[in-house]
Amino acid sequence: MKALFILFFFFIQISTQPKNPSVIVRLNRQGWDFLKDTVLDLMKRLIPTLKIPAGQTWEMGHVKVTVKGGIIDGINTPILNYTLDNHQMTITMNRLYLTAKVWFKAKAHYIFPITTSGWIGLRINNVNAIGSVNVSLIDERPHLVLNNCANSVQSVLVTPHCRNAWAYRPFLGIAEDAAKKMLKKSICTYLRMGINQINTQLSTIPLQFSLGSNFTLDYSFETIKFDPNYSETAISGTVLYGNERCLIEPSEMDKGPLPQTMGQVWVSEQIVNCIFRSAHQGAIIQYTITKDVQGAAPYLRTHCPFKASNAVCMGTFWPQLDEKYPKEYIDVHMHSFEEPNLKLSMGNARFRGSVLLDFYLNPMATTKDSLVTMKITSESSVVIKVDGTRLNGYLKDTTAEIEQIHSTIGDIEPGSITSFRNLFVSVEEILLNGLLRQGIPIPIFKEAAMALAGNSTINLLNDFVRIDANFIHQPIKKTD
Template identity: 25%
Template sequence: MAIPIFSDGIPVRIIFGVFLWSRNSGRRKTKLLIIQLMKTMKLYIICVVFIVSLAEAKNPGLKTRITDAGLTYASQVAIEQLSKSAKGQKIPDQSGRSGDVSYELSNVVIDSFSNPSSSITVTADGLNWKSDGLGLSITGHFHYKYHGIIPISDSGNIDVSVSRVNFNVGISLGVDGTGRPKIASSGCSCGIGSLDVHFHGGAAWIYNLFKGVVEDALKKQLNGQLCTIIDKAVNTDASQALAKLKVTVDIAKMFMLDYRFISKPAFNPGHFLETYHKGEVYWTDSMTEAPFDPPSMPSISSTNKMFYISMSDYVFNSLAYEAQIHKMLQYNLTQKDLPAKERGFLNTTCVGTPCIGQVIPQIGKKYPNREVAMSMSSDFSPNMSVSNGKVNVLGGGTINMFTVQGDTFLLTLNATMTASVLLNVKSEKIYGSISDMKLKLHVVKSNVGQISDTVLNFIANTAIIAFAEPQLNKLGSNGIPLPVTNNVHFVNTEVTLVKDTLMIGTDLKYQ
């Protein structure tokens, strides 16, 4: 039985029940019931919001996965970058006193950095970067004063050897308000196994009076300095690199491919992290959503490569949709658009070579010595589908044929197009080319009598496909950039086609 509803959404029978209870049971019971009713309505609203949020959730159009192998390589690159960042770093000047000796250390600089073992692993809520066996050599200048019976003052240089240094730092990954990734360090800790100071110049017996104090001071300072360097490597250097990550890409100066994150990364501890992206193409001047949703993409089962990209056919179909609604899939085909050897085909009169006036004699007799043009337009946005290891495209439209001189209507054709697409990845771009393109034509209206299917197929292959296929291949040769930073390059790349998805598995090289 239907429950009557007020305009504000509260069931009539519930309100009526409250009224009766209030009359028969007094104010206290009424108050308790109203409180219970409010709790019930609050729960009802929460449930509605939850259901709506589930309904609005969309699949990503593109997702990426960084595997354990990729993170291992990333840790190697990170250590190399940390080494470059650490060399030349100045440690703050030190001063102190030990007994009768006061000292000053100045111009203390990290001179060399020996790469340690390093690893980046996935945790439940981010990444963990740890390293062990790091070594440093440090140089500097010292000055001391001995405040004994006979005051002595001298200066010289120091060499510091540091070994068995380790550090551990947490790395959180998220998404900012613009859909860009963000990164931050947390909980950095460092440890120094041994530190040995060697003095050059002055009296050795005096050095021994404050050698231990200097070593302790440098250890303490280095602990803080190393975490400062590591935090900078994450919070500044890595953040700046991520800030350069392309989250929108221009296509043909008319379209924009949206790579923005739609949610926070997902972490599978000890194995991989995944990121989820919009993966939709928009018209540059109008962010209109496509009237269809991305399909669910299969899970990535392989972990042999460092990096995986899953791109659904939604990316290409949203591009086709935008091209359709902005009337980009319309064209008037004339002689100048055909390859040189076929340009004469659109003449109504010809000698020695085939032309449309010869193939359709009615046109040649009725309209001699003229050129024919074809006004082509798509009736619906082409659809690309990936299945059984193949990429197929289906399109359809209308072709109106008319004479250029006099603008005389000849006939209207209905066209259905099917084609296979070959996809490959090179230089961090996806490239496509058309193969096995087929057109099926059907006469809708004719001003020149009946035309056989054989003639229509000849027209399709000689004129339309001869024009359309090179044009589509030219567009495909421009490539679509993939979401990586400029200094990361793909090596040993493999492309796999699974249901609704182009899956790219690749190793990486940082340059």
């Protein structure tokens, strides 16, 4: 069933077309072919382990046969094909051959009763099947329906292995017909059972992701576009902070020329910016540095106790601190001034943000007014990477401008601006990297995430990221 589940994940059709989706997932012909081969491989591995249930009984004239159980023990590689159109996917399977063993107990009554037990060898020749799958939306989730399922079995050869087999030969013809009828009924029934299991798993699609700090990112499937060479699913998103909603309004994501990979995932920059906007408005982007923070105390002194020329403390930046408040500590409250912004362009990802630094005498909780307020406006490059089912990143090569907004202790010492910038820009990076490392969850299953694992290529384009990926073949280990 997992093979069918993986195969049908990409086949999701909803009735309305969004203006511009937040995420697009495309599976190209190469990806469909890979999944088709995976299904065939799993069929060869799993079908020979299927059990034939006990308890069925057939009677013909003087003969009564009761099935004690059985197993399918052989399969060839059938021909499996698929076609995609605007409304459905059609799957055909041809030239499937199976062998099976069925254990039985039989009783025949001619002049005198004859009982026996043993097993019957079955050779099932040329099984063919065709079915179409439609997808609708139920409770905002995709739901698969198998339509127009039909199949045929060319022949079934029955070979008895038991004592007194001659007495049961008249029964072999009806056994062959019964086996054909059972197979014809079972094939579509089995496929529908498989579809139902897929629907059960589809009902657990991760559409709501917690981002921490009372943030959630909600996705909804919107539509799918079919082409003979690919399927493409559009997904919209909304960021929620408490009761507040930030509707993601992405620009159109240009598909452009694509490499020959199995699939692509497009992710709009506006998902990140919606999270940043909500975090700024919700006052989430803030951090207070006190002397109790590990390693921070020496830098927060109003007086540098060391005479070394490279000693750095708050008194280095504002000499009046040492004069007015000797042997004290400063608390630094850092918080966003403007909402951060991520901008993606061809081959480039840039982050811009600004924070305010309010400096208080320790403890800040009992201090009414800040001594100094500084503003840092920074720009950084962003390294974007795939981590499991998330797209995350981190800042590097940050440049910053420093501006003093107000001060009760004079202007910052001109010769210490570089040291100030280096010290607090690194703190700002730590604060903002915390948001970036949360990442953007991609609404795909773990089974599908193998396509993004280790061999994906990230392309930075205008307003969005495109991930080009190939599936990785992971052989199933045999167990004893």
